[in-house]
Every structure is written in C-alpha cells, then in structure tokens.
Amino acid sequence: EVHRGEIIEATDFLHDQVIPAFAKELPSQLASWYVLDGRLDTFRTAEHLHSSGINLRKMGLVLHHMTTFQHPLLQEAVHLLLSEICARSMKALLRTQLRERQQVLRVPLQQPYHQLTVEFLNKVFGSSEAAQRYRREVLVPRICAHFERALPIALEEAVQSFEEFWNICNLVWIFHRLTKMMSLRFSSDIFDDLREPNFLREAKEPFRAISLIELGHRIKDMGLISIAQGYILMNSGLAHRIKRKDIAQRHFELAIEKLEDSLTSNPNNKVSLCLCADALRRLASLRTRKVSEDDPNIMRALDYYRRAVRADPTDSSTLRALGGLLRKCNRLKEAEDAYLLSLEQDPNNVQSLHEYALLLQFANVHKHESEHERSYAKRFFNRFKAVQSMTGHVENVSVLVKRSDSGNSQISSERRSPPHKRSKSSSSSVVSIHHSSGGS
Numbered sequence: 001e002v003h004r005g006e007i008i009e010a011t012d013f014l015h016d017q018v019i020p021a022f023a024k025e026l027p028s029q030l031a032s033w034y035v036l037d038g039r040l041d042t043f044r045t046a047e048h049l050h051s052s053g054i055n056l057r058k059m060g061l062v063l064h065h066m067t068t069f070q071h072p073l074l075q076e077a078v079h080l081l082l083s084e085i086c087a088r089s090m091k092a093l094l095r096t097q098l099r100e101r102q103q104v105l106r107v108p109l110q111q112p113y114h115q116l117t118v119e120f121l122n123k124v125f126g127s128s129e130a131a132q133r134y135r136r137e138v139l140v141p142r143i144c145a146h147f148e149r150a151l152p153i154a155l156e157e158a159v160q161s162f163e164e165f166w167n168i169c170n171l172v173w174i175f176h177r178l179t180k181m182m183s184l185r186f187s188s189d190i191f192d193d194l195r196e197p198n199f200l201r202e203a204k205e206p207f208r209a210i211s212l213i214e215l216g217h218r219i220k221d222m223g224l225i226s227i228a229q230g231y232i233l234m235n236s237g238l239a240h241r242i243k244r245k246d247i248a249q250r251h252f253e254l255a256i257e258k259l260e261d262s263l264t265s266n267p268n269n270k271v272s273l274c275l276c277a278d279a280l281r282r283l284a285s286l287r288t289r290k291v292s293e294d295d296p297n298i299m300r301a302l303d304y305y306r307r308a309v310r311a312d313p314t315d316s317s318t319l320r321a322l323g324g325l326l327r328k329c330n331r332l333k334e335a336e337d338a339y340l341l342s343l344e345q346d347p348n349n350v351q352s353l354h355e356y357a358l359l360l361q362f363a364n365v366h367k368h369e370s371e372h373e374r375s376y377a378k379r380f381f382n383r384f385k386a387v388q389s390m391t392g393h394v395e396n397v398s399v400l401v402k403r404s405d406s407g408n409s410q411i412s413s414e415r416r417s418p419p420h421k422r423s424k425s426s427s428s429s430v431v432s433i434h435h436s437s438g439g440s
Helices: 004-037 045-051 056-066 074-105 111-125 129-146 155-166 171-182 188-194 224-240 245-265 270-287 296-311 316-328 332-345 350-362 371-390 398-405 424-436
Strands: 184-186 212-215
Touching: 004 045, 004 056, 004 074, 004 296, 045 056, 045 074, 045 245, 056 074, 074 111, 074 129, 074 171, 111 129, 111 171, 111 212, 129 155, 171 184, 184 188, 224 245, 224 270, 245 270, 270 296, 270 316, 296 316, 316 332, 316 350, 332 350
Parallel strands: none
Antiparallel strands: 184 212
C-alpha cells in the first residue's frame, strides 16, 4: 500500500510513453535488422521488448498502438508480433495439457506425452474442421485473455481478425518458434514436408507420432546454460580455425545462436553481449583478414559491444574491446574515445595502453605529424612497458618503443588528456557518443 502511488505512476508511464514509443520505433528496428541479417523472420522480438522494459504480455498493446503509425514495414512488424503471440499462446496451452496428463499418469516424459504433443500440433496447425474449431474456440480466447488488445474485444470480431491473419501468416515460422520454446526435436522428414509450399495450410494432420524424436523441457536459468554452451562452442571454433575452417564457422555460428538465446531473457547481460560480439568478430575473420564495417557480422559485433558498454560503462576491458574493433574499422576518433574511457576506469590496463599507443603511432587522421604527437605515443609505449613489467608480463616491447621515436601519430592532441586528469564532462560526452550510436 505504501508504494501503490509509485506503481500506478510507473504503469501509466509504461502505457502512455514506453509502449507507444516502442510501437513507433519497431518497424524501423525491423528495417535495420533486415540490413544486418537479410531476413525478417530472425528478428529477436522478445529481446527487443525486454530491452525496452516491456513484458511480453504487453505485445497486444504494442500491436494496438502500431495501427496509428505509417511505415513501409508496418504490416511485416504486425505479423511478426502476432506470430510471436500465437507461438507463445500455443506453448502455454501445450504445457497445460502436458501438466494435466502428467498428474494423471505420474510417469516421466515418454510415449503418452509424445502422442499428446503430436495431437496438439495437428489441432493448431491442421486444416481439418476439428483444427479450425480448436483455433476458434480455444486458441483465440487464450490470446484475448493473455495479450490485451492483440485482437478485437468482441469474440466474433477477434475470430474474424485471427482467421484473416492465419490465412496469410508464415505458419512455418510459428512452428519453428514453438518447437524451440518447447525443445521439440523432429526427424528430417518433417522438414522436408515443410519445404513444400502450403504444406501446413493444406494438410489435415501434418504431423505423425513417429516424427517426434524428443520432447524436452526448458529451464528458466536466466541464460546461464546458454552462456556456458556458447562459451564452449566459441572455444571449439578457435581451436579449429586454422586447420578446419568449416568446423570453426559452424561452431562460431552455434555459439552466436546460444548466446543470443541467453539475451532473450536477460538482454543487458554484459558477459553474453561481449561473448556474442567476440564470436561475430571471429566469424568475420574466417572469411577475410580485412575488417570492414560493410560486413554484417562486424556491424552486429559493434552493436553488441556498445550495448555491453551501456550495461556497464565502468568495465575497462569492454571499452578496450570496443576501441580495438573501432580501430580496425578505421574509425580512429571513436576508437580513441573508447581507449581513453578504458584507461580512465583502469589506468594500468595493459592491453588498453598498448593498443592506444599503436593508435597514436600509426593513425593518419591529420596530414602533418609533430614532435608532440610522437612523444605522446612514446609515453604510452613506455607506460605500457612499465605496467607490463609490474604485472609480470615478459613480452619484449622495446622494439615498439623504439618505433614510436619515429612514429606516425597524428590524432589531434587537443582532444587528448591523461586518464586521471580527464574531467567528468569530458567523460560523459564520450558516453553519450556510445549511447547515440548504439544498437536496439
């Protein structure tokens, strides 16, 4: 009762400000995703909603607000949200039926549950009269009850609206989404059938009990298992990247899939964001040594690094990783900002000192170098060498220090100041750069 006023205020803010803003921005986010990935059906709806502080049950309100805006991809965004709502409603109905059956049988997940699952899939995806009746009488009311304003309030209008959507939506995508959420594994013959146009739309009973290989379960672990799996897969990719690039590529791709899956439940997990960026960067390096912003994997890696920085602006290592990738993309001024922020958080970060010295030495932002620029690069090489000596590193950097005497450091000196002397205003201005150029 003490916090009732605050709860009401927060709820009003969510409904009046956050959800309408997200609804307006969603088609643009979808367009940006298409540029990166080349597909719309891989858009991570749940992750984007959670990132904006919106519970998945509010997807219906997002849909309601989207009808007031105009955008070339508005229809695609509407269908994407409705498909997610359908898949989640089906998941809830199937879990309820499995729990009820388990209370009766009192046995683990075996054949009776397989049969129930196949029967359920035929009821929600089949074209028979019984399947159509099940969607009208069970699925539509479930959507209306748990996703406010996703469909018209009146049941008849809701059924009509749902059937219009069902006739044009991507049923295969909804099936894949449901199988992933329920950890269902099918034999290859089902996927051969799904390649046939309109297979799910025309088959009365598209699924057979023999095709369901495994009925698993998912544990709400805030992504810990997916993070661990992603980490192991990425290390396996690193182990194979020299002799078996095909295996390395597959393992990096699987690592990215696992890590992105963990971000669905916790989109601001710094560990997942950094590992995902690392895996994308490694995947890009298998194809070419030259780092280019035109590579979609590099663009996504930069986005994940920026999100990790926003999640924890005090992590020196994350800032250094962002600076390193920006430097390789030849975005030298942004890279310098990241390195200085990294050194502000940890003046003895060996990698940041080393990479920033390299940036100062070899950068070519201005046409004319100066003795001041060369001495500044040398200063950071010397600082790197001193810290390296204190921390027990034995790598010889004398050659690098010697090079800095005749280096080619050409970043504007007026933008630079030692980390411990940088003002708060300078620091906040750099943070704002990351926020404005960050991802979704």
